[in-house]
Amino acid sequence: MIIQGYHPRVGGAERQLAAVAPRLQARGLDVHVLTRRYPGLAAEEIVNGVPVHRLPIPGPKRVGSLVFLAAALLKLRQLRPQVIHAHELLSPTTTALAARRLWKTPVVAKVLRGGAVGDLAKLRRNSLSASRLRPLQTQVDRFIVVSREIDRELEAAGIPPQRRAFIPNGVDCQRFAPATPEQKAAARAQLGLPANQPVLVFTGRIDPEKNLALLLSLWPQIRLAAPQASLLLVGDGEQAAELCAASPEGVLWPGKVTDPRPYLHAADIFVLPSLTEGLSNALLEGMACGLAPVSSHVGGSEDVILPGVNGCLVPANDGAALQEALVNLVSHPDICARMGAASRERIAQEYDLETTVARLHHLYLEVTPQRSQPS
CATH class of the missing domain: 3.40.50.2000 (Glycogen Phosphorylase B;)
Structure with a gap:
């Protein structure tokens, strides 16, 4: 190798x-x-x-x-x-x-x-x-x-x-698995997150190709639909300090972690607004944990996400489309849960x-x- x-x-x-x-x-x-x-x-x-x-x-x-x-x-x-x-x-x-x-x-x-x-x-x-x-x-x-x-x-x-x-x-589907209700409640309590409000998560490098600046610019509008929603940006990179300093309310920055599972277990939605990808390992892990994914239509995202079935695909760098998809999911927890379950099933069957x-x-x-x- x-x-x-x-x-x-x-x-x-x-x-x-x-x-x-x-x-x-x-x-x-x-x-x-x-x-x-x-x-x-x-x-x-x-x-x-x-x-x-x-x-x-x-x-x-x-x-x-x-x-x-x-x-x-x-x-x-x-x-x-x-x-x-x-x-x-x-x-x-x-x-x-x-x-x-x-x-x-x-x-x-x-x-x-x-x-x-x-x-x-x-x-x-x-x-x-x-x-x-x-x-x-x-x-x-x-x-x-x-x-x-x-x-x-x-x-x-x-x-x-x-x-x-x-x-x-x-992805290791035994290691990355959906949280039980008890695990989810414990993960949220550990992070100081509300028990019954939407939680979105991104895990990965905090650098320009991940396009997190766009997501942060949309966050205040997304929060109008769910005022108690939280966004976890998990990772480190060249943009971390800059974006963290200017981030709006409701955004948490855990930094670089050795194990992303507690953050995935606390969340409902996995967000990947990247400008480019191969096949994102972080996306696979989020889906294996039963999260509903919202991803840019780049790289292998089109292979794992079936729009409307197990997640949402949006054109890369399209803020309006990304905002619409996220607002829809934070406003409809039933759709979010259904897509998350379908995501887990797809990953377990084809991406183990x-x-x-x-x-x-x-x-x-x-x-x-x-x-x-x-x-």
Whole structure:
């Protein structure tokens, strides 16, 4: 596995890999993670049974990238993996393809995001980046797509269907489960929230692509429909201090947390106003906990949300549509509860983490010569 960052640095891709890697180990695979060594982190570490190799990135960005590439190739020569799984089409896949040219190791590349700031869009941004796209089109053995949006982008880029594997992110449906009435009451009491008023929640990075500034601008109008409603914005990021300082009444900022479940258990509605996504792990977790989702129509949201059945999809950055959807749900708790139950059912049936792990294992066997157990 090659990924830009890993535990304890937390993002959607890192969290998903941290969830699947130990489960792949449990299936008998010898999984190693190669990642960048950021200040304060050990060069070598075992995380949940998985060896993590953090490689140096000194100096300016371009120098650091070259040093990482060289160090990664040395480590790969030592490990001699049978499959290299790159998470993102940028530096991780560039490194994986360099190893493929040296040792003919099959490469599986996961596309993390689609849209205007997605992996393919970044590769097309300038001539230097575009030169990295051509080897991907011919040398990556399989592309993992987590959403139909990304699948359409790869098809438009000339990647044939047999080299595209649809493996959406998964969620641990035993760990993320709906709260009992007693659990919900306890979670709200712990947070000082009213027992019988609407609670909305967002979990994730507090940065511009999540578009939380739009949500906060709408919040006073949403609260006119439900004056005692609360909004939990759970996480940290580059915009956290700025948005927190100017946030309206009824908004709570718990900050970065190690376990989002108490906040999900306290809530009724999960809000994801993002400008771009791959397939949001936070969205899957919220739906697995039985929350009614309201999400921008970006990335994999269209794959998991059936509008009017288990949630609401709104055009990205459309404040009027987002406000209308949220006002409707805070005004109709019966609809909210019905959508939440349908969300849980859909996630449990189609997005359970064990299903994702099984699909990955099958894919590794598919690309491995002689179909031996990969490492």
